[in-house]
Amino acid sequence: xxxxxxxxxxxxxxxxxxxxxxxxxxxxxxxxxxxxxxxxxxxxxxxxxxxxxxxxxxxxxxxxxxxxxxxxxxxxxxxxxxxxxxxxxxxxxxxxxxxxxxxxxxxxxxxxxxxxxx
Amino acid sequence: xxxxxxxxxxxxxxxxxxxxxxxxxxxxxxxxxxxxxxxxxxxxxxxxxxxxxxxxxxxxxxxxxxxxxxxxxxxxxxxxxxxxxxxxxxxxxxxxxxxxxxxxxxxxxxxxxxxxxx
DNA sequence: AAGGTATATACTTGTCAAGGAATATACAAC
DNA sequence: GTTGTATATTCCTTGACAAGTATATACCTT
Numbered sequence: 001x002x003x004x005x006x007x008x009x010x011x012x013x014x015x016x017x018x019x020x021x022x023x024x025x026x027x028x029x030x031x032x033x034x035x036x037x038x039x040x041x042x043x044x045x046x047x048x049x050x051x052x053x054x055x056x057x058x059x060x061x062x063x064x065x066x067x068x069x070x071x072x073x074x075x076x077x078x079x080x081x082x083x084x085x086x087x088x089x090x091x092x093x094x095x096x097x098x099x100x101x102x103x104x105x106x107x108x109x110x111x112x113x114x115x116x117x118x
Numbered sequence: 119x120x121x122x123x124x125x126x127x128x129x130x131x132x133x134x135x136x137x138x139x140x141x142x143x144x145x146x147x148x149x150x151x152x153x154x155x156x157x158x159x160x161x162x163x164x165x166x167x168x169x170x171x172x173x174x175x176x177x178x179x180x181x182x183x184x185x186x187x188x189x190x191x192x193x194x195x196x197x198x199x200x201x202x203x204x205x206x207x208x209x210x211x212x213x214x215x216x217x218x219x220x221x222x223x224x225x226x227x228x229x230x231x232x233x234x235x236x
Numbered sequence: 237a238a239g240g241t242a243t244a245t246a247c248t249t250g251t252c253a254a255g256g257a258a259t260a261t262a263c264a265a266c
Numbered sequence: 267g268t269t270g271t272a273t274a275t276t277c278c279t280t281g282a283c284a285a286g287t288a289t290a291t292a293c294c295t296t
Contacts, residue, residue, distance in 0.1 A: 005207055009131035014284080015124050031243060044285070046244060051283090065242050065293055078207045085203040089123055089196045132254080149273060162255070164274060169253085183263055183272050 003056065003076035011057050012082065016040060017048045019099055021071075022090050024058060025083040026103065028070035037102045121194035125173050130200065134158060134166045137217055139189075140208050142176060143201040144221065146188035155220040 012018055019038055023029060029037075035045045049069055052058045057079060059072045071083065090096035130136055137156055141147060147155075153163045167187055170176045175197060177190045189201065208214035 002210065005136060005204075005211070006131060006133050009127050009136070013124060013127035013131045016284095018123060018127070032241095041286085042243075043245095043287085047284080050244075062293085067243065077210075081203055081206055082200075085199055086123075088199055092120065092195075093123070128253095134254095150271095159256085160273075161257085161275095165254080168274075180263085185273065 001074060001076050003078055005078055007055050008057070008079055008082055011052055011055055012086070014048065015095075016044060017052060018086070019095065020045075020048060020052065020069075021057070021083060022086055022096055023099060023103060024069060024071050025087060026100075028068050029103075030063070030066040030068045032066065033106055034069070036106055037099050039102075119192060119194050121174065121196055123196060126175070126197055126200055129170055129173055129175050130204070132166065133213075134162060135170060136204070137213065138163075138166060138170065138187075139175070139201060140204055140214055141217060141221060142187060142189050143205060144218075146186050147221075148181070148184040148186045150184065151224055152187070154224055155217050157220075 012021065016038065020034060023034060023037060031045065031049065034049070035042055038045060049058070053060060053069075057072055058069050061068045061070075071079070130139065134156065138152060141152065141155060149163065149167065152167070153160055156163060167176070171178060171187075175190055176187050179186045179188075189197070
């Protein structure tokens with residue numbers, strides 16, 4: 001499928017959404033993880049996620065109490081290209097690097113992972 | 119220099135600006151050429167060019183009656199990366215391809231070129 | 237059923253941007 | 267100087283979006 005470039009850039013032109021897209025292009029995350037990484041209020045994260053979903057860049061799946069967001073796999077080549085460009089650009093940026101640092105810490109606690117043992 | 123990614127995407131999230139950036143990454147153009155290629159009203163083109171200039175993506179140079187716009191050479195790696203991503207994405211798109219067709223036709227008549235002979 | 241947690245949806249307010257109409261500026265040619 | 271051409275700026279209206287407060291929904295647990 002082919003996605004409108006303008007829509008892609010509209011989604012990318014807000015810092016919060018950009019951070020979310022950057023994270024999600026590393027792999028799916030649930031809302032509470034995204035919140036924890038971004039350190040932004042629930043409503044802010046939720047609304048930007050809704051924006052991304054409404055425009056077809058991400059899709060969701062419920063897992064119990066949690067909702068897991070991921071990049072829409074079938075979205076478009078254009079999105080893929082732009083997300084990989086974002087990965088390149090983000091390397092030099094402090095904010096994105098700190099997000100990745102928090103992502104690494106948070107992953108093991110993920111609500112998506114089975115309880116370790118019992 | 120390093121340019122804010124959000125600013126870059128804000129500049130790219132309007133179709134008219136995107137077409138302008140796509141054209142300018144092929145080389146400098148004067149306003150009247152851009153207008154002729156985009157087939158959009160003067161004021162619209164002019165205002166989007168002003169937006170791009172205000173945000174540092176392009177710079178201008180006067181040549182007699184004409185004003186020549188070009189991508190700000192020293193802008194940033196990020197801009198370069200995104201513009202080359204745009205070139206890739208634009209290949210599949212009818213609008214951008216038609217712009218290039220008109221660009222090819224218009225170039226010989228360019229106001230930047232010396233009068234052929236006399 | 238009741239209470240808790242995770243997430244989303246109104247509703248409001250302020251800001252910014254887009255488009256158009258009219259006008260202004262800068263230069264060129266005479 | 268006057269006129270013409272190219273380009274920019276001002277003013278206006280309209281619509282989109284960002285952020286916050288409060289409230290609702292969906293699921294889980296007991």
